[in-house]
Amino acid sequence: MGQKVLLKGNEAMAEAAVQAGCRFFAGYPITPQNEVPEYLSWRLPQAGGVFVQAESEVAAINMVFGAAAGGARCMTSSSSPGISLKQEGISYIAAAELPCVIANMQRGGPGLGNIRASQGDYFQAVKGGGHGDYRLIVLGPAYVQELYDLTMHAFDWADLYRNPVMILGDGILGQIAEPLDIRPYRPIAELPAKDFALTGCAGRASRVVKTLILQPADGLVHHNEYLQQKYRRIEEELSLYEEYETEDAEILIAAYGMSGRIAKGAVRRARQKGIKAGLIRPITLWPFPKEPFRRAAERVSRILVVEMSSGQFVEDVQLASECRVPVEFFGKGGGWYPLDTEILEIVESMQANPSVWATRKD
Amino acid sequence: MATFTRPRTLKETITHYCPGCGHGIVHRLLAEVIDELGIREKTIGTAPVGCAVMMYDYIDCDMIECAHGRAPAAATGLKRVHPDKIVFTYQGDGDLAAIGTAETIHTANRGENITVIFINNVIYGMTGGQMAPTTMLGQRTTTTPEGRGMHGEGGPIHVCELLRSLEGVCYLERTAVSSPSDVLATRRAIRKAFECQIAGKGFSLVEVLSMCPTDWKLSPDKAVKFVNHEMKTVFPVGVYKDK
Amino acid sequence: MMNNSINITIAGSGGQGVVVVGNLIARACLMEGKNVSGWVAYGAEMRGGTANATVVVSEEEIACPFVETPDLAIMLNQPSLERFGSSVVAGGVILLNTSMIQRLLERDDVEQLHVAATELAHRLGNLKVANIVALGAFIDHTRLVAKDSICRAIEDLFSAKNPQMVDLNLKALEVGADHYTLAKVQT
Numbered sequence: 180m181g182q183k184v185l186l187k188g189n190e191a192m193a194e195a196a197v198q199a200g201c202r203f204f205a206g207y208p209i210t211p212q213n214e215v216p217e218y219l220s221w222r223l224p225q226a227g228g229v230f231v232q233a234e235s236e237v238a239a240i241n242m243v244f245g246a247a248a249g250g251a252r253c254m255t256s257s258s259s260p261g262i263s264l265k266q267e268g269i270s271y272i273a274a275a276e277l278p279c280v281i282a283n284m285q286r287g288g289p290g291l292g293n294i295r296a297s298q299g300d301y302f303q304a305v306k307g308g309g310h311g312d313y314r315l316i317v318l319g320p321a322y323v324q325e326l327y328d329l330t331m332h333a334f335d336w337a338d339l340y341r342n343p344v345m346i347l348g349d350g351i352l353g354q355i356a357e358p359l360d361i362r363p364y365r366p367i368a369e370l371p372a373k374d375f376a377l378t379g380c381a382g383r384a385s386r387v388v389k390t391l392i393l394q395p396a397d398g399l400v401h402h403n404e405y406l407q408q409k410y411r412r413i414e415e416e417l418s419l420y421e422e423y424e425t426e427d428a429e430i431l432i433a434a435y436g437m438s439g440r441i442a443k444g445a446v447r448r449a450r451q452k453g454i455k456a457g458l459i460r461p462i463t464l465w466p467f468p469k470e471p472f473r474r475a476a477e478r479v480s481r482i483l484v485v486e487m488s489s490g491q492f493v494e495d496v497q498l499a500s501e502c503r504v505p506v507e508f509f510g511k512g513g514g515w516y517p518l519d520t521e522i523l524e525i526v527e528s529m530q531a532n533p534s535v536w537a538t539r540k541d
Numbered sequence: 542m543a544t545f546t547r548p549r550t551l552k553e554t555i556t557h558y559c560p561g562c563g564h565g566i567v568h569r570l571l572a573e574v575i576d577e578l579g580i581r582e583k584t585i586g587t588a589p590v591g592c593a594v595m596m597y598d599y600i601d602c603d604m605i606e607c608a609h610g611r612a613p614a615a616a617t618g619l620k621r622v623h624p625d626k627i628v629f630t631y632q633g634d635g636d637l638a639a640i641g642t643a644e645t646i647h648t649a650n651r652g653e654n655i656t657v658i659f660i661n662n663v664i665y666g667m668t669g670g671q672m673a674p675t676t677m678l679g680q681r682t683t684t685t686p687e688g689r690g691m692h693g694e695g696g697p698i699h700v701c702e703l704l705r706s707l708e709g710v711c712y713l714e715r716t717a718v719s720s721p722s723d724v725l726a727t728r729r730a731i732r733k734a735f736e737c738q739i740a741g742k743g744f745s746l747v748e749v750l751s752m753c754p755t756d757w758k759l760s761p762d763k764a765v766k767f768v769n770h771e772m773k774t775v776f777p778v779g780v781y782k783d784k
Numbered sequence: 785m786m787n788n789s790i791n792i793t794i795a796g797s798g799g800q801g802v803v804v805v806g807n808l809i810a811r812a813c814l815m816e817g818k819n820v821s822g823w824v825a826y827g828a829e830m831r832g833g834t835a836n837a838t839v840v841v842s843e844e845e846i847a848c849p850f851v852e853t854p855d856l857a858i859m860l861n862q863p864s865l866e867r868f869g870s871s872v873v874a875g876g877v878i879l880l881n882t883s884m885i886q887r888l889l890e891r892d893d894v895e896q897l898h899v900a901a902t903e904l905a906h907r908l909g910n911l912k913v914a915n916i917v918a919l920g921a922f923i924d925h926t927r928l929v930a931k932d933s934i935c936r937a938i939e940d941l942f943s944a945k946n947p948q949m950v951d952l953n954l955k956a957l958e959v960g961a962d963h964y965t966l967a968k969v970q971t
Binding site for chain 2: 203235239249253379386389
Binding site for chain 3: 183184185351354355356357358437440441442443444445447516518519
């Protein structure tokens with residue numbers, strides 16, 4: 180382990196991108212992710228890469244579309260309203276199977292919302308967002324170091340699966356400064372050659388990157404089937420999560436990203452008070468790590484979902500636990516944060532009054 | 542003795558364009574210029590949304606099909622990661638001057654070293670003849686049944702005139718493909734635009750006044766007259782910038 | 785204090801060097817191998833009004849990286865005290881820059897450190913180091929980190945961009961440590 184430095188999450192993510200060989204970034208200013216373009220505006224040229232401040236979020240994602248088609252490791256970042264604007268481009272990138280990384284440091288919504296941190300874009304990230312049947316690989320880091328590490332992996336997964344990868348962070352994660360070990364980049368796997376890249380057709384047949392499939396009549400159906408097969412393969416191969424104190428847990432907390440790390444603090448305190456609480460913190464949000472929830476549902480008596488939204492991630496927890504145990508919910512939208520003390524209070528009341536919480540579902 | 546043959550960059554196939562459409566002519570000119578300059582193997586083109594969306598079926602170089610209006614942004618990404626390659630966009634009036642106006646203006650303003658072939662046929666062709674940003678005042682379309690009016694629809698956008706003031710733009714010319722001499726002028730302009738890019742001068746654009754007999758509901762010969770007599774009056778051909 | 789972490793809020797007006805103080809504390813913690821998470825209020829929140837930064841220090845992994853109820857606080861001006869004074873936990877410590885705060889905190893359940901940071905900085909010849917004067921007093925009393933770590937953090941932070949400020953800041957740290965008064969918790 181090298182000497183640690185103090186970096187904001189946004190800066191750590193930007194540095195990780197450079198370390199991982201990202202050489203093109205296009206973005207548009209929006210709080211709370213401005214440190215990403217600001218950092219890359221000097222850091223990328225230093226590394227021989229290109230930074231472009233785009234005229235819009237729409238242009239930024241389409242610049243990434245072009246750079247990815249050119250075979251470069253590339254990235255854009257934004258926050259919620261800006262990510263909404265990028266959805267058209269994301270759909271095209273997914274359809275064309277171009278590798279790239281998109282970061283969403285979420286803020287409060289809907290609409291212009293506010294600039295406090297939020298997890299209100301979960302559905303948009305993991306269920307679709309743009310038009311058509313496609314999936315993004317979605318990562319939910321909770322710590323600055325984890326954000327750094329996952330950003331490097333994100334580029335690898337994007338290349339490995341020829342699929343856009345979204346880093347679903349939030350305003351707090353982007354803004355907090357934490358000690359960071361600037362680990363050198365090491366590819367997680369042998370990566371496929373970019374035989375789709377548009378580089379000029381010297382010595383080979385010309386290539387086309389396109390998403391319009393009119394012929395044959397069922398060509399688009401076949402392309403969709405092919406994409407779905409790829410998504411199923413990703414589901415089989417990719418599942419990351421943190422399990423904490425789950426072995427003998429009676430009350431399981433499910434939370435991801437920022438609310439996940441806060442919930443971990445609550446579990447620690449609950450254990451100190453003798454309450455058998457545990458945590459599953461999904462790190463890949465798509466594919467959703469179903470297996471640990473399926474296993475946990477056989478052992479725990481109740482699940483508490485903590486989420487910085489009005490209830491989105493909770494649906495995936497219910498699906499993954501196959502509704503075998505009551506799932507309680509603690510969350511609000513609009514830039515609200517849970518405190519570990521608040522979560523602990525709920526866990527304590529669940530422990531003390533199981534029936535009260537169980538009936539709240541009805 | 543010179544023989545008239547198919548350019549290497551033009552694929553040997555029949556296009557889907559309507560009789561009398563200008564796209565086929567411009568495709569051929571583009572292919573001829575790419576051949577002449579010997580840049581086919583280092584050229585990357587972008588196809589627009591519109592009638593030319595499948596131009597990669599006709600032009601034999603690396604190509605990317607872009608979202609509506611976003612070609613200049615995608616071309617920016619491509620050119621920035623491959624500064625040694627030749628990048629062009631091929632866009633219609635709706636693509637370039639309506640839904641993609643921001644991309645057009647800012648790509649030009651950044652002086653992106655790319656070449657834009659802009660087909661202005663004053664109508665939305667692919668979707669069936671709706672009003673385009675370049676539709677002329679009084680011109681009837683399926684969404685301006687009484688003719689385009691200054692109040693409500695506004696006047697036609699003059700792209701060359703609009704872009705002329707931007708520092709990043711090095712070459713702007715408006716031409717047509719409605720007569721043999723116009724075709725030759727278009728060929729020269731496209732060549733000049735690519736030469737600007739090869740010389741690293743910045744953003745170059747050729748606006749080509751082109752025919753759409755189908756959606757104008759005119760015969761091909763009358764469509765040619767429409768360009769020569771109506772469109773050229775509103776959109777004067779000529780060099781708008783050459784620096 | 786609910787857990788093993790220590791929550792700190794630093795607040796003042798823009799230009800008083802609130803962020804620098806947070807940064808120095810965080811860097812010193814990093815040097816001492818402590819877990820630390822720093823945060824600066826951003827965006828519209830920091831336009832006008834007060835600037836504030838928070839630091840969470842812990843021996844264990846940090847769960848909540850933001851601070852609602854600080855254990856320790858550094859208040860550099862009156863509006864900051866109005867905003868955050870009541871949120872400091874009972875038994876906590878709050879430092880007041882008495883040069884800029886006339887209405888003191890009416891609480892007897894927290895320790896109050898009083899230091900005329902701005903006046904002391906003026907005497908040092910540079911108002912900009914008032915924040916470091918306050919930090920000197922704060923560290924001397926709380927022993928949150930070793931003074932030496934803060935000194936190294938100052939060298940770290942200023943030597944690249946503002947090397948001439950290193951010595952002045954180190955001096956300001958000393959002055960602060962020597963010139964504060966303590967209003968004890970009344971029980």
